[in-house]
Amino acid sequence: MNADPLNHEAANPQENLSAARQNDPVRATESRLLEIRREAETKGKVETIGVRPPGAPFPIASPETGYYGIHMLKEPQWTAEIPLYFFVGGAAGAAATIGTIADWTGFDEKVARDARWVTTLGAIASSALLISDLGRPSRFLNMLRMFKPQSPMSMGAWTLAAFGTFSGANLFAQLVQDRFGSNAVVSVLKNSSQALTMLFGLPLHNYTGVLIGATAIPVWNHNIRSLPIHFGTSGLEAGTSILELMGNLDSSALNLIGIGSCALETYEGYHLERKRDPVVNEPLKHGVSGWITRAGGVLSGPVPLALRLAALVMGGRAKNLRRAAAWSGVAGSLLTRYGWVRAGHASARDYRLPLGMKDTKVPRSLEKLQSKPKVPQVKAAV
């Protein structure tokens, strides 16, 4: 059995069901039975429809319930490695920009050095995570079989390959320079590879928003406008936080970047919460996926923002606040990725969305129920 029609998590029209049950003219209630008996007594025959015995569900396909409420879309089949990759890739891509700019401006050599490790190790971890998610890991090179601009997955694979290559070269140049001193060749290699790492880190840090946005999953494609920036900001915050935790808790530039990304994440959370499109965005607010997304939003938005602002006011003495903010940011970014992927699962399981039933929150009209008794027997969420 490939689809599990009984498995509905969030976004289930339970309110509809209960409303329908209450108004259901064929529901076997004492009052309904009495009504039928009276009709039989007075008219000599019963013309209205009878009652449905309790415990005998009769699933009905209808324009309101779709095909028995069985979801048409397939759930994403990515393993837990993929949201983890979204986190790692986002952090590594953003760290490339931070490190490169730190190096170019020359204000913070340690951040630039640490960023080289973050990008290189991040690229290695990303590749490992992506390969282990594949159904056929031995065929991972097939990803580079063609260059396909209309496929974000193909673009991502190429970006990661280039990013990994150049970040590795950059780290190598750094190590050679440390060990054997600088010369022209090493300098050229170091600077050019650093620039290219940043160039490919830019799409790497937020293309995953495009990747999941350009799909048939309603909650993802509905948010295509905000997803790339949301995921990019989340990656920037994670990258900043990781760099801080590597011993840069006194870098005021990193704190400023952190404040900026936390503020954007706070705005994103506010934007999502006040959005008036409840059915499509339901998985982001209800159920397990909703709680993960919200927890991620709080941990990457207002909490570190407050800590960082406090640290800014307190100056150099507030390392503990910075450390807490960084850990909160890392956890928030990670939870955000898992929350969104899980919301995609819940969204795919909602039969209403692809069938264009965005207003089924409103209980169906009583007349319709009376003229055509239809009770959806969608197995309710557990």
Added chain:
Amino acid sequence: MSSPLIDTAPNGKHTTAFLTDSTLCIGCKACEVACKEWNGVSADGLNWSGFSYDNTGAVGHSSWRHVKFVEHAPEPGFGGNAPDVSSWTFSSDVCKHCEEAGCLEACPTGSIVRTEFGGVYVQPDICNGCAYCVVACPFGVVQKNPNEGMAFKCTFCYDRQKVGLEPACAKACPTESIKFGEIDQLKLVAQERLRELHSRGMSDANIYDPTDTSVKGIHASFIVRGDPRQYNLPPKPEVPTIYLKEGWKQAAVGAAGMVMGSLIAFAIAGRRQASTRSGDSFAQQKLGTRTMPRRRTR
């Protein structure tokens, strides 16, 4: 009408299509069985769904044809049933072989291709199981088999079509509910059939072929009675590539914002350091005439 029509093609290659006429389907599931038999698709267990006589549930990696048992409340005249008997129709679902196929566009390996017959085909020797096609299909057809580690769906019996045979499901269909043939001819057949059904009083019969969406039509259209949504046929399927432009635009905006933000942050932090700390030799050496110091020596 079930003759493949391939023989009559001038070059032997035609854009072919399915037309599944649910008004002729008797729900025998011979298409499901024939498909599994021919393509060697494994069984997917006995699960009693409780949804009418449909225990397959949906098309997926192990069910490339799926007979839907669309059971309604009593509707006089629907399907010729008595008023007090619930009416039902059957419809054999299959991969739609979209004109603009989401899975094909999304596939990063080029495993999914369009065949010379116009069908969408997953090459099993190339697919590496990234599962991106699964979320890109607006009809929820293609699925990854966790055991095989690859995506599977209806092949449109590419092997059979190659040698001029019709697909196994169409061959096995005892009522010619599944029609197979050249796509333009089948469209005419569908119109003709619709006129016939309407003239017989089945005014709710309609053709499902979403040509007015970004999918731009399908190579496996359906004749159904009533609202196609009760057959789980989406009224407005969209190929996900339509979201790409907006997505990449926002990604570019985000990337530019990150660069600008980082530059500003380092500039502010650097100026503050320059005013509060003494410079150090490394930064001065590196930046030449600029006196802005780096924050910390190493």
